Amino acid sequence: MTRDGKAQLTWLGHSAFKLVTPSGKSLLIDPWIMDNPACPENLKVLGALDAMLITHGHLDHIGDAVTIGKKTGCAAVAIFETAQWLATKGVDDTRGMNKGGSQDVADVRVTMVSADHSCGILDGDRIVYGGEAAGYVIELSDGFTIYHAGDTNVFGDMALIGELYRPDVALLPIGGLFTMGPREAAKAIELLGVKQVVPMHHGTFPALQGTPKALAELTRHMDVDVHELAPGERFVSSRPKGPR
Ligand code: NI
Ligand code: MN
Numbered sequence: 001m002t003r004d005g006k007a008q009l010t011w012l013g014h015s016a017f018k019l020v021t022p023s024g025k026s027l028l029i030d031p032w033i034m035d036n037p038a039c040p041e042n043l044k045v046l047g048a049l050d051a052m053l054i055t056h057g058h059l060d061h062i063g064d065a066v067t068i069g070k071k072t073g074c075a076a077v078a079i080f081e082t083a084q085w086l087a088t089k090g091v092d093d094t095r096g097m098n099k100g101g102s103q104d105v106a107d108v109r110v111t112m113v114s115a116d117h118s119c120g121i122l123d124g125d126r127i128v129y130g131g132e133a134a135g136y137v138i139e140l141s142d143g144f145t146i147y148h149a150g151d152t153n154v155f156g157d158m159a160l161i162g163e164l165y166r167p168d169v170a171l172l173p174i175g176g177l178f179t180m181g182p183r184e185a186a187k188a189i190e191l192l193g194v195k196q197v198v199p200m201h202h203g204t205f206p207a208l209q210g211t212p213k214a215l216a217e218l219t220r221h222m223d224v225d226v227h228e229l230a231p232g233e234r235f236v237s238s239r240p241k242g243p244r
Pocket of ligand 2: 061
């Protein structure tokens with residue numbers, strides 16, 4: 001993914017990504033895999049895993065976190081309340097945190113940032129409080145920086161995320177209805193000042209109507225590459241990392 005090709009970021013459909021770092025650590029972001037209709041069958045076998053990053057408690061994000069956490073013993077990163085909930089479900093290695101905080105997980109530096117969304121966790125027949133929805137800034141050992149926005153609307157403080165962390169690529173929801181659509185995502189790109197974007201949270205269900213094509217149209221006048229991936233495809237960086 002980075003210029004040396006040593007890191008790999010694969011879209012598993014919806015908001016799920018698998019990240020393999022330059023040193024070979026494996027991380028999952030928003031591990032909704034088994035029931036994810038967009039995830040290719042051959043990618044549902046996950047193998048060894050070092051960590052999962054969970055943006056919020058909605059089923060299409062936290063999906064398989066309990067099963068995977070129990071099975072692999074991997075570290076589970078989530079906002080404090082959601083991490084506590086995972087612990088009550090038998091996930092041993094929870095790494096709770098909150099917005100503005102950073103921690104080292106596997107061999108990446110993870111910072112939790114804001115998202116404008118909700119975070120109830122469906123637990124049996126009730127919805128329990130899961131804290132708040134969040135996004136993550138993930139810095140690899142070579143400095144390449146990924147921003148996974150989770151589920152969110154555009155918000156003005158995305159400018160702060162851009163200014164503070166200077167992500168090389170932003171993974172942004174564009175499907176609409178439950179998150180921002182292309183119109184709002186175009187504004188998000190402007191606020192972030194990011195030059196590479198991978199659209200996510202689109203196409204999974206008919207209700208998610210925002211398309212990468214619409215986003216590309218709306219950002220045509222901007223200095224940004226919209227990388228439209230099919231589920232199972234890897235992001236390949238089109239730009240050298242470094243100051244922008
Ligand atoms: Ni959600
Ligand atoms: Mn969602």
